[in-house]
Amino acid sequence: MKYVQEFRNAELASAIAAKIAGLTDPSRHYKIMEVCGGHTHAIYRHGIKDLLPPEIELIHGPGCPVCVLPMGRVDDGITIAERPEVIFTCFGDMMRVPGSKGNLLEVKARGADIRMVYSPLDALRIARENPHREVVFYAIGFETTAPSTALTLRRAKQERISNFSVFCNHVTIVPPIRALLDSPDLRLDGFIGPGHVSTVVGCRPYEFMTKDYGKPVVVAGFEPLDLIQAVLMLMRQLVEGRCEVENQYSRIVPWEGNPQALACLAEVFELRPYFEWRGLGFIAQSALKISPAYADYDAEQRFAVAGVRVADPKACQCGEVLKGVLKPWECKVFGIACTPEHPLGALMVSSEGACAAYFNFGRTVQAKATVGS
Amino acid sequence: MCLAIPGRIVEMVDENLQLAKAEIGGVRRTINIGLVHNEVEQVAIGDWVLIHVGFALSKVDEAEAQSTLRALEEIGAAYRQELLELHESRIE
Amino acid sequence: MSVRPDQRENRVLETLELARRRPPTFTAECLDMSHGAGGKASHKLIEGLLLPALKNPALNPLGDAAILPFGESRLALTTDAYVVRPLRFPGGSIGELAVNGTVNDLAVSGATPIALAAALIIEEGLETAILRREVEAMAAAARRANVSITTGDTKMVERGKGDGLYIITTGLGLANPKLALSATAIRPGDKILCSGTIGDHGIAILIARGNLDLEAEVSSDTRPLTPLTMALAAVAGPDLRFMRDPTRGGVGTVLNELARDSGLGVAIWEERLPIREVVHGACEILGLDPLYIANEGKLLAVVAPEVADAALEALRAVEGGEEAAIIGEIREEPARMVVMHTQFGGTRMIDMLVGDPLPRIC
Numbered sequence: 001m002k003y004v005q006e007f008r009n010a011e012l013a014s015a016i017a018a019k020i021a022g023l024t025d026p027s028r029h030y031k032i033m034e035v036c037g038g039h040t041h042a043i044y045r046h047g048i049k050d051l052l053p054p055e056i057e058l059i060h061g062p063g064c065p066v067c068v069l070p071m072g073r074v075d076d077g078i079t080i081a082e083r084p085e086v087i088f089t090c091f092g093d094m095m096r097v098p099g100s101k102g103n104l105l106e107v108k109a110r111g112a113d114i115r116m117v118y119s120p121l122d123a124l125r126i127a128r129e130n131p132h133r134e135v136v137f138y139a140i141g142f143e144t145t146a147p148s149t150a151l152t153l154r155r156a157k158q159e160r161i162s163n164f165s166v167f168c169n170h171v172t173i174v175p176p177i178r179a180l181l182d183s184p185d186l187r188l189d190g191f192i193g194p195g196h197v198s199t200v201v202g203c204r205p206y207e208f209m210t211k212d213y214g215k216p217v218v219v220a221g222f223e224p225l226d227l228i229q230a231v232l233m234l235m236r237q238l239v240e241g242r243c244e245v246e247n248q249y250s251r252i253v254p255w256e257g258n259p260q261a262l263a264c265l266a267e268v269f270e271l272r273p274y275f276e277w278r279g280l281g282f283i284a285q286s287a288l289k290i291s292p293a294y295a296d297y298d299a300e301q302r303f304a305v306a307g308v309r310v311a312d313p314k315a316c317q318c319g320e321v322l323k324g325v326l327k328p329w330e331c332k333v334f335g336i337a338c339t340p341e342h343p344l345g346a347l348m349v350s351s352e353g354a355c356a357a358y359f360n361f362g363r364t365v366q367a368k369a370t371v372g373s
Numbered sequence: 374m375c376l377a378i379p380g381r382i383v384e385m386v387d388e389n390l391q392l393a394k395a396e397i398g399g400v401r402r403t404i405n406i407g408l409v410h411n412e413v414e415q416v417a418i419g420d421w422v423l424i425h426v427g428f429a430l431s432k433v434d435e436a437e438a439q440s441t442l443r444a445l446e447e448i449g450a451a452y453r454q455e456l457l458e459l460h461e462s463r464i465e
Numbered sequence: 466m467s468v469r470p471d472q473r474e475n476r477v478l479e480t481l482e483l484a485r486r487r488p489p490t491f492t493a494e495c496l497d498m499s500h501g502a503g504g505k506a507s508h509k510l511i512e513g514l515l516l517p518a519l520k521n522p523a524l525n526p527l528g529d530a531a532i533l534p535f536g537e538s539r540l541a542l543t544t545d546a547y548v549v550r551p552l553r554f555p556g557g558s559i560g561e562l563a564v565n566g567t568v569n570d571l572a573v574s575g576a577t578p579i580a581l582a583a584a585l586i587i588e589e590g591l592e593t594a595i596l597r598r599e600v601e602a603m604a605a606a607a608r609r610a611n612v613s614i615t616t617g618d619t620k621m622v623e624r625g626k627g628d629g630l631y632i633i634t635t636g637l638g639l640a641n642p643k644l645a646l647s648a649t650a651i652r653p654g655d656k657i658l659c660s661g662t663i664g665d666h667g668i669a670i671l672i673a674r675g676n677l678d679l680e681a682e683v684s685s686d687t688r689p690l691t692p693l694t695m696a697l698a699a700v701a702g703p704d705l706r707f708m709r710d711p712t713r714g715g716v717g718t719v720l721n722e723l724a725r726d727s728g729l730g731v732a733i734w735e736e737r738l739p740i741r742e743v744v745h746g747a748c749e750i751l752g753l754d755p756l757y758i759a760n761e762g763k764l765l766a767v768v769a770p771e772v773a774d775a776a777l778e779a780l781r782a783v784e785g786g787e788e789a790a791i792i793g794e795i796r797e798e799p800a801r802m803v804v805m806h807t808q809f810g811g812t813r814m815i816d817m818l819v820g821d822p823l824p825r826i827c
Contacts, residue, residue: 001420003379003433004749010443010810015452037827038376047811066827091426092752092823109497118751118824119427121405130515141426144377145826148428149704152409155390190691196377199431207386224809225409225445232448251438252379252431261430317401327476335481340819341505350754352827360815363478376752398615398746400681424750426826434586 001140001148003251007223008046009241016228017051021155023235030056031187034323035177036194037064037352044361046224060354062176062280065141065169065351066093067346069324070276071158073169074099076305077138078228080167081112085301087130088114090138093166100310103349105222117317120152120166127156127164136299137166146170146288147261150268153294167299170269173197175286176277180211185216185325190234192227193219195249197332202257203245210243217280221249242256268294276309278346318345321354328358335359378434379425380404396426405427418425480495489513499820503714504757506820526647526726529709530574532640539640541568541576543567547632552583553596554683555668560602562761563632563686566712568610571756572694573708573764575646576638578612583634585619589625599630610689612636644698648726650706656773657723657733658766660693660786661686663716664744667758669735672747677824679750681743686762691782697766700779704769711765714818718754719765720793721817731814733793751824756815760823769796 010256024030034040040060043049049058062068074341078099088104088105095105095116101283108114113133117123120137127135139149149166154166172195180186193206198219208218216237230248237243247253275287290298300307312318315333327335327348339346340356347353351360380395380402389405393403398465410416414432422429489512499506511527530543547563563583571578585602587596663747666685671677672782690710697705711719716738724731740755748755760783768776773791780786805813821823 003438003456006442008808010808012449013810015449018446018452044813045812046809047807050811064827091826093825093827095823105497105499109495116823121427145426147408148426196425229445251434251441258408258431260411314393329477336484350823350827360816363814364812369388378749392759397750399743400679400746400750
């Protein structure tokens with residue numbers, strides 16, 4: 001496939017890995033955080049860590065919009081889904097996220113009409129085809145996905161589709177990064193910046209990281225060569241004493257982002273004053289809600305939801321793993337009480353959650369230690 | 374958030390609804406191009422776009438793609454050259 | 466004295482592995498779709514609920530078919546339920562699947578089919594034309610596989626209680642006395658062969674369902690595997706250690722079963738996996754892993770290294786095996802685990818699937 005295969009070339013990978021090793025000071029320990037869950041998944045899936053020198057440690061950040069949803073929001077979604085008149089639509093990612101009394105897959109097994117969709121437009125089509133039912137779309141995602149929800153709502157309004165509403169759980173990327181940088185537990189040398197969020201917001205929003213916190217950022221693509229080139233670019237910055245925002249993913253990410261998408265967001269959404277993030281607590285202005293102009297399509301106004309704050313299970317250490325303070329295997333319940341089959345926390349459910357990625361792909365330390373390959 | 378893939382526009386389906394058909398490795402899907410198609414900047418058949426949840430988010434900049442690949446290949450070539458020199462110096 | 470980080474990590478992983486080896490218990494209060502996906506949930510259901518209740522020597526190995534001593538010979542017995550929506554899809558229909566699937570369970574157990582039995586559960590309102598078509602498909606598939614459907618049953622269920630038609634097929638076969646197929650026969654150094662492209666059937670079904678709005682030229686690969694299994698047996702004889710068809714749960718699931726049942730390590734190379742571009746494309750769009758997608762006309766075989774090349778040639782010479790490849794090998798370590806050497810030069814684990822592979826956007 002074009003624009004994918006060329007960026008998976010193993011030979012080039014070794015060359016770049018050698019260059020990175022050349023820049024690494026063996027007496028130092030470098031901590032680089034990849035913010036985006038998609039990057040975490042790619043790193044494990046392609047075994048990228050194997051190519052980096054041991055002095056470079058990759059820390060997994062909180063950029064997984066499924067992982068950061070607090071249980072209360074999942075419960076609220078389930079409350080709506082259980083209503084007999086509702087056809088509840090959501091992405092596949094949401095089906096196994098644990099609420100306090102089970103997940104959407106289990107609720108479906110008990111009889112609720114829950115349907116997985118690939119696009120919010122598919123949910124709108126279901127609304128058109130079922131005029132006597134209430135169709136609700138559980139919207140999740142960062143600024144990557146929010147414009148798609150926004151355009152769908154615009155279309156719903158244009159076509160005057162009255163049996164459609166959105167339960168909005170979109171979150172924004174900058175506030176959690178700022179919260180991490182403000183956190184005293186964390187000491188990072190640089191960041192691999194989110195790839196697809198940046199196609200919408202551009203690279204400017206990350207300038208505060210270099211200016212206010214002195215951390216270099218490289219916005220990266222998702223193919224293995226993209227990631228390893230991004231690490232090389234970060235190492236070069238560190239060695240040369242530079243501290244800038246660089247764009248490795250220039251073939252896809254425009255520096256100024258997508259103004260059309262941003263305009264759409266501004267029309268359909270507004271910022272919530274605060275929103276709870278799993279593991280990070282309440283963060284101001286970090287999530288979107290539907291604006292008054294589109295209030296008719298807001299599921300939170302159409303249906304009564306408890307809006308109750310549900311604490312994570314006591315044993316759950318998702319918060320610390322999300323902040324990069326703990327590695328997945330350092331969590332006390334990792335792999336024993338908390339597995340992909342019965343996850344205690346969302347980091348184990350979403351395939352880009354650090355714990356799921358490590359559990360499913362990364363448990364090769366033991367393997368490598370014995371094989372010596 | 375992140376699963377997006379480059380696809381090629383192969384057909385315009387509905388100008389009004391801003392729908393086009395994109396092809397990714399032999400699979401086709403109708404997508405909405407409303408976020409990348411306007412009076413100023415348009416997408417045409419043959420263009421490559423990044424597709425996420427059924428919407429095109431951005432156009433692939435062919436020139437930038439080539440430039441990124443070239444930069445990577447230069448590193449590759451330099452590395453191969455170094456390896457060759459190392460090998461030759463050993464033979465001596 | 467502090468323990469080095471990767472030693473600590475190793476300890477955690479070892480504890481994990483030991484915990485995973487404990488016999489599973491089935492604790493879910495109610496069954497959901499993940500229990501049918503062929504992954505961990507399915508295994509828990511079988512090993513935690515069904516096996517403890519039914520246990521007996523023939524069932525315990527949980528092979529594709531049960532091998533039953535019968536005088537001087539050994540019989541193979543297998544049964545399968547066919548539940549598919551839509552009933553007809555590019556490349557086949559439920560009737561063909563129902564015959565081929567059961568014939569294949571016999572074939573990969575090294576048995577020649579003697580007879581089949583079929584039970585039909587028909588939903589009220591099913592059009593006769595559809596039933597006729599499916600029965601004819603079953604007859605044609607049976608002729609192709611050189612076996613007859615010798616007995617059967619039909620039941621009607623009320624509208625809404627079935628997806629049109631469910632078929633349950635039971636197969637009886639005669640085990641080849643020259644073969645001793647078992648995961649315990651496998652040795653480090655053995656090679657793993659795959660008879661062709663993976664993921665075709667599952668993706669064909671997903672697209673045929675229509676709700677993902679994808680268009681692609683991909684057909685189910687359903688076919689009887691007997692010609693392929695016989696070619697392998699002829700070339701490899703006692704050096705053919707093990708065969709299985711990667712149906713629900715895909716190649717990834719079979720490799721995990723192999724690792725667990727043999728107690729050895731399985732390693733595969735990503736670049737050697739035969740995958741059609743269109744299947745790869747569909748998986749990339751939906752965020753699915755082709756390793757976990759169902760196949761209905763492919764087999765995985767483990768052979769001694771000396772015969773691997775000849776076995777590959779033998780498969781490639783048979784219709785349906787043209788794209789066969791040696792995809793991996795058995796190793797001493799990492800025991801009971803499956804690793805994949807990625808195209809990129811890294812290594813990752815391939816774990817057992819949890820539930821139904823769900824398309825994702827993240």
